[in-house]
Amino acid sequence: MRLRRRLVLTMSLALVAASAVAIGAPPASGGGSGDNILRYGVEAEADGLNPTANRFAAAGYMMANAVYDPLFRLGKDREFHPWLAESATPNEDFTTWDIKLRSDVTFHDGTPLTSEALVVNLQEQLADPLISLAINDFFDPDNPIEVVDELTARYNMAGPNAHIEQYFVSQIGYIASPTYIEAAKANPDLNQEPVGTGPFVFESRTQDSSTTFVRNDDYWAGDVKLDGIEFVIQTDPARRADQLLADELDMMHTSDFGTIDLLRGEDVQTIEQGTAEEGFALINTQAPPFDDVRARKALALATPRKNYLQIIGKGVAEPADSMFHPSSPFSNPDVKQEADKPAAAKKLAAEYCADVPENCEGDKIKFTFKYTGPSEILELTADVLIDGWDAAFVVERAQELQDDYVLHVATGDYQVVAWRQFGADDPDGDFTWIDCRNAGEPGSLSITWSRFCNEEIQALGQEQRASAEQSVQVENWQTISEILNEEYVYIFLSHTIWQIAASNDVKNPVFTKLADGGRSVLGNGVHSVWQISLKG
């Protein structure tokens, strides 16, 4: 491999310098060959790796899995299993939860893991304006957390909540050293140099290029086989796949349908999860014309789902009818997403326009479709959707930078956008996005992005939150799906597929042992890395 590189470069240089201009012999050092370091290609860079200061997406979570341990992990049985925590015990009405940590764990900086660490982590997250947005409402604002004993902390909930474990597989559950958190507060450059309890210790990081961790020899859960793990940033999924196939990478993750399709046919291991987030068109139900259900219905009818699934979904994506994958127990088999009926859409739009001509141009309803970018795939998505919507709508399009886009969606300054959400393993996690209490007045901040508020959904949602019974959850969520479908709040397009691909030299790429004997699993593209090893 190295020899070939040298040969190629030398020959090219020789070719370029047609006259024989000798270049000095390149130094023969470098990592790579021989050492036992796994190279993992991730889809994006993370702003930072401090769970109390930076927001994690899939790539951030993958790196966090190397250096931190979450309190809970998702098991193959789709249940939440304690990991860094030893147990979670609620009181009778689920208003407080006692989290007990496992003993004899230390952070990489030598700080012992105690309940005080949980307090510092949660308090810092609640103090961060962005991270707290989604979690504020769960906890008692006056006293969100308190120390019970050396290893136990009590989380005080805002109301009855039987579903706290799910939070602890996500960012709130990733526990950083309290000493480190204090230091990073004083010097935010340290957000790039995380300190946790995890299987690997942070070594170095070049933003937009790679982040390297080395083995933690004292890992509490067992022996770590790899000498280290390097996360390589490659935002282009096709190139990431090329690098995997060229042995420049040992593993990668992707949710790009074309790449998933390609890698399925190659000689690599692939592990997939089709139950992740849903892609859909998000509608602002407070702003005209879509405050009228007819307009929303017309939009759904005009949506070119077939074209979307062929061009964006590459024939690989599964169509979504609701926020649940058909295999989910919460999925309602009677709920079907209407689409691909341009003629019916046209008729309905004309009907609406007869009543409300000021929102129309002739027989077509006017609106603006916003999407974020620049991004090839989102631009193409906009092209495909608008191509269909043109039948009954006059669509203006507006591409916005990520932050402006989120601002506009959060403050209700939009009509229709392309969005990705839901897919939580415990559907209660998705109640946040439809909770009426989060649907503010126009102009105010709202994380119920659709601003759709329905009393029945609200009652069903609050009931399931307070209940630990799965049957209650199943029934309530099936009804909620039905209402959302009839009200045309979301136009569901496809389920996200996450694929982890690994070369055949990689052992135990995804499923690792859980502390209580089960196996951990892939959740929203994220998995544990501590048991991975490399052959040869």
Next chain:
Amino acid sequence: MQLAPSELVDTLDAPVRRRLGFAFWLAVAWIVLVIGLAVLAPVLRLADPDKILHGQPGEGLLSGRNWLGTDDAGRDLLSRTIWGSRVSLLIGFASVAIGFVVGGLTGMIAGYRRGWLERIVVGAYDVMLAFPSLVLALLLLTFLGRDLGIVLLVIGVLSIAPIGRLARANTVAIASREFVLAARALGATAARTMRREILPNVVFALGGLALLGSAIAIIAEGGLAYLGLSVKDPTLTWGKLISSGSSGSILRDYPLAAFVPIMHLLLTVFSVNFIGDRLRQHFQTREGLSAG
């Protein structure tokens, strides 16, 4: 983005050629064709450039009704490239026109009036030239937004200083010549002298820069597209077509999506440069080109 070769090409001692040659007319034919298609795009019976699945995704050259193939969404690449050329060519010509009007005028006035006015104008040029041109464009576009008019204006602003500098230098040279001095001695007003005596000479000298400038502007748009700073969606431009076509899976699976617009851009830029070069050789007037 490179404004420099203009100054270089001018100083080259190329042998004088009497005839323009076949290649010259070929280049002219290409430019006429490209401009013609761009202007006539709305009346030509082209496929809708945004029509999804106009053909199957990834059709090759000369396949059925999509002569130059289709992209990853089955859209007609010929039509997309032609529609893209409308904006790219507009940027090429209009932004240079801005440079000419503003740069030419200020340069001529500065060169004619001299004194403090000249110092201010030349100072302003110096500051503009002190920024690498792409960096200045970046600064302005980041804060002004990416509407077509703004992109045009920004690329136009970039061409003011190099054009203005040449205009000033030529004016200084011409203003000291006998026929100008004579006109002034006969009592002609400054405006009249500039219009009648200086303008025709300066315009002639600047003409060589015009074609080169538009080629540079077309390329500049391409560079900006890669930084995400070209004209907003859904406007098609060559730069945006190329940059979106060169992303991983599209370049691998649908290479025509990048290569059709690249070939158009290269042929156009090359033809424009070639025509400019040949014309310069043909009407070689050393005096007008010597200053800089």
Next chain:
Amino acid sequence: MRYLLRRAAHLVAVLFAVSFITFISMNLLGDPLKSILGPLYADKQVREEARAELHLEGSVPERYVEWVADAVQGDFGRSYNTRETVSAVIGERLPVSLMLMVYAQVLALLIAVPVAVAAAYRADRAFDRMSTAASFVFISVPGFASAVIFLYAFAVRNDLFPARYLDDSFFDRLYSMFLPALALALPLGAVYMRVLRNDMVNTLQEDFVMFARSKGISTFRILTRHALRPSSISLMTVVGIQIGALLAGALVVETIFSIPGLGMQIVRSILQNDYVVIQAVVLVLAVTYVVVNFFVDALHGVLDPRIRAARAL
């Protein structure tokens, strides 16, 4: 000496103007807070806190003085998104971009010098005609176009070269930057080749060369020993002139080959509305450019008395 002093005064004036324009664009064109804060802009308290933290209180001249004073000490503040110090970001990215540019310059010279010598050696013969025509074509090919073509031909169709940046060793860097550097080097080399060739053809007609020739020194030896040296002054001028184009090209080509230099940082910062970083990067690029040009100019002026006299006009 007086010439140098004048140039230095000019340099200071230009630096002032450049920094002021950079500063003012961010502060006059819209409320930077709106973009920096994203969804949190709606929250008045956060807004006020951020305004204080980012020193957005006070009058524009005050803030400018403060900003420049900090910048001179290498303190550009912190990115509001990543909380990193901007100087750390630039410190990490700038060397990568610089290496790409130097690499491209070296390749360009490796291409241009031998070709120019060979062309001038037998001026107006086949090789000269061919190389002149080729240089004309390459001048017209922007770096991003050849970058895409190379990427497709040598990294996508087959994997002779990687489509990403490798930084394990100096050699890996050279290897992974070869295609982007070559894409940048071609138009650059074409310009150098034309200038050098013409200059040498002229030199060959000068008296001292005629004299050398009459003494029986071979033309090749004259070319490499006697003609190349005086011609290097004009070559150096052109190298200086081309730095702006090279810089622009490098920023763009970086994005095509995923090289984590300033170009990628700019794209990233634009996407995140990270104005603090954009402003600093623009300032650093512009100042570097101005200063490099100053040195090229000064050196040139010192070396060549004719220029010094002409500039004094």
